[in-house]
Amino acid sequence: MAMNNDRYRDKVRKLLALAESNNPYEAERALSQAKKIMAKYNISAQDSEIVEITAIPVPRKRLKDYESLMIACIREVSGCEIFFKSRYENQKWHCYPQFVGVTSDASMAAYCFDVLYSQLVRY
CATH class of the missing domain: 1.20.5 (Single alpha-helices involved in coiled-coils or other helix-helix interfaces)
Structure with a gap:
């Protein structure tokens, strides 16, 4: 049960x-x-115990294919649901991935995204 x-x-x-x-x-x-x-x-x-943790914003309205693939992998590994909110701020669109799940899972998923996305942007 x-x-x-x-x-x-x-x-x-x-x-x-x-x-x-x-x-x-x-x-x-x-x-x-x-x-x-x-x-x-x-x-x-x-x-x-559900929490919603917002990761660093992606500076465009839509994600590129490789970003979507990275997020799908993080979703699969973490078991979190991922939602996106797009906002128009400072004359630019920003996409905010939001990781929803148990506290530890959601925070780890957001951290993974932040680190991996920062590495992708760097190269």
């Missing part, structure tokens, strides 16, 4: 991350589903 609870906690984490969406309908639906699962399987908010 513990394995199933872990699966449902992970599902709740992902739904709570989706509840931060800019689309209000999608966010409301995700939050509603998360609450139903939490009630059905007796999962508390503390059980789903």
